[in-house]
Amino acid sequence: MSDALIQLIIILALALVVVAYAFGNSAILVWVERKLCGHIQRRPGPCEVGPFGLFQTAIDGIKLMGKQIIIPRNADKRLFMVAPVLSFVPPIIALMVIPFSKHVQVRDLDIGLLFVLSLAAMNVLAILIAGWSSANKYSLFGAVRAVAQNVAYEIPLLICLITAVMWTGSLSLGDIVNAQGGTWFIFYPWGFVAFLVYFITGMAETNRAPFDMPEAESELTAGFHTEYAGMGFGLFFLGEYTNMLLMASLATALFLGGYNLPFIELTGDGVMTELLRVFIFLAKAYGMIIVMIWIRWTFPRVRFDQLMNFCWKILIPVSMANLAITALVMKLGEL
Amino acid sequence: MIATIKEIIGGAKSLLVGMSITAKYGMSKTVTAHYPFETLDITPNFRGHIDLVVNTKTGKHKCISCMMCQRTCPSGCIEIKAEKPEGAKKKQLVEYHLDFTKCSLCGNCVEVCPTKALEYSNEYNLVGTSRHDFHFELVERVVKRADAMGIVVVEEKAEEPKPEKAAAEAPVGDDNSE
Amino acid sequence: MIPHPDPTQETLVLNMGPQHPSTHGVLRVLLKMDGEYVIEAEPVLGYGHRMHEKMGEVRSHNGFYANVGRMDYGGALSFAHGHVLAVERLSDIQVPERAEYIRVITTELNRVASHLLWIGAFLLDLGAFTPILYSFDDREIALDLLEHVTGARITFSYFRVGGVCNDIDEQFIEGTKKFIKRMRERIPMFHKLVTGNIIFRKRVEGIGIIDRDMALRYGVTGPMIRGSGIPYDIRKVEPYSVYPEFDFDIPTYDEGDCMARHKVRMDEIEQSLRIIEQGLEKLPDGPVMMEKVPKKVKSGPGDTFMSVEAARGELCYYLATDGTDTPYRMKIRSPSYSNLSILKEVTSGILLSDLVAVMGSMDLVIPEIDR
């Protein structure tokens, strides 16, 4: 067999693993979210199906699949069906370039970061299509809000990422992680600010509470997915959690040193070291996700115009200034 | 500018305070009861549907069929059937029919009864698949409850017919035909 | 009624309710919107109308006990209090003092429970899901205590013309004292978690401003008028029952926004706790029911008017009778209904999210509006 063929097989196998992992991740995250929210609210959360209610999500998934798919009469049928898929598939594809460890990475593209961002931006398209095609005013409100919010929040997000890219000097995620080594980007003050802004915008980009404008249950009933029943809704749900993972992984790779321990270089390419690296990476990513869940169950929802003001008047200037400071520091370092 | 920065810092602090509170509660013990496996004690004062009081000595009810409760019930859920057997001086209660679907648990019937023959049951787990499951025959229930309490029913006079027994034997689905 | 808009115009009609998560029941609000801005909000009522007033005219005074709780599920006891006081005033019935104290204690406990329910629901409207569980944690204790004396948790049917139907016992008194202690520790927690929160403050400060003048014009009552700086509380301005014997304050805030209403209610919980504490201390001995209760409460022909302070505002009963035990006419002025009338003016020109916040801060109980 030629080398190319072996490479292809490895890539396909890894891709399959990542897809399976995306599903498993959503199942586990739903469970984690419900369990955490339960305990925060002083109740046990799911605890009947399986040990600690671990299989609750599986049962719920089966229930969702068993439900009738209802398409409103006035809805644009084709778009209506496409939207959930569009919300779920892109983040999974984007996961392919995430370096979970030195070698556990389906493909280390030279423009990996760009690839991730372009796919992550598809999420808002899915929401827009869902909201528009539902032929429901509440859905439309949700969609309009989503577009305005995501477009606005993409700017500080990108500026923060540019800060990281400038510091590490590469668009390839693998290189970015390697360049950080033991001294993560977040250890520098400008890195910390960039991380903070990224975290906030990341929450807004994934439409998580307190920035869940497109859903805004108490205002828009369920926002863009008001009309979705059964698995249509289920796919949006899966998409949301995969997006969360994507955001958290990106932050881990860019700011938290990826699979590196702080100040200690992990050397060697053995299976055990690789596993350890994957573990370190996932621990960081899930740590961030848990904080996101914790935030969701603590705060009220912000108002839409305040959200935009916050972005344009605070986040963008701060991230811009941060970018300038980083550039300055780098230039001074060169001298 | 300074005001904005102050607000941001103050705001961030308030957010952290909120998060520390939820974290504290998240760490502490849950307060809910795990329902089907764990039930809370119901206070003895709980007002369930009305029931005839069982006389612990005789195992019978104390109703004298004066109809006060039926008349006073604002929702019209009590239907009493009483007859005067030949030779007997007093009226005998034959059927005490309670339509719990209409009852608003106001308690008027219990308070108006001259012989204190009514009480609230402690049943809170009432479920049914049809509304007929909530039509109760209280005289029958007296027999059953006396049985459950292990009270031997004492007959007062030999010549009296046994109204409780008669009621108990009546087909249960009788009230469905209304 | 908002007419169907001209399709060439840039407004749309949004139908909020009757099954909308933040209309708390079956209220329907027709919104004329320009984008996210509400131009006009028109409440449409009647989805849960059960003719309680008419029922009061065909039932005897005693038969109406059960109805009052069905009107306001949050604070059923203040509704019952108004009703029995009206009937007692109509037919000159003197109530034993102990009964009147018990009425006040349980009503205030119910008011605390009602406000706790409100905090939870208000924050749900604003998108915070956790505080409702914390407030229900406390409310549950209050309801357990009330269940212990009244036998029911929501629709109590506890007050009778001439007294109350069940005396309170040591267990209730001990439990209530513990509850007061617990609540005093919990209120600062709510202030930290909710009142101080920057997102919450941004959502409610300066939103839905009702100034003094507007509040007077529409006749809003309860925490809403007190949030506009007018210390109008029936318990003080027109004292009834044994309220004059208690030492408590009427919290007012001048801002007139949602935050002021929130603060008024939080402070009212503390004041209610004070009343309960004093009531338990002063509780006289004696019967809880007048001695000879007439089977049929009758009076000569005449009419009467009684207003009490319910959890949501001023509640009035007007009873006219022709001498039988059934009122000839019963009219109820329920607080939420009058408070809702202000919605149109307050919410014109604000955002949809603010409309939800304003409606939440009004503490609407729909069964009481559609009674």
Ligand code: SF4
């Ligand atoms: S509690 Fe009231 S409604 Fe129920 S049966 Fe007795 S009188 Fe009728």
Ligand code: SF4
């Ligand atoms: S009021 Fe009492 S004694 Fe009279 S019929 Fe009813 S239950 Fe029997």
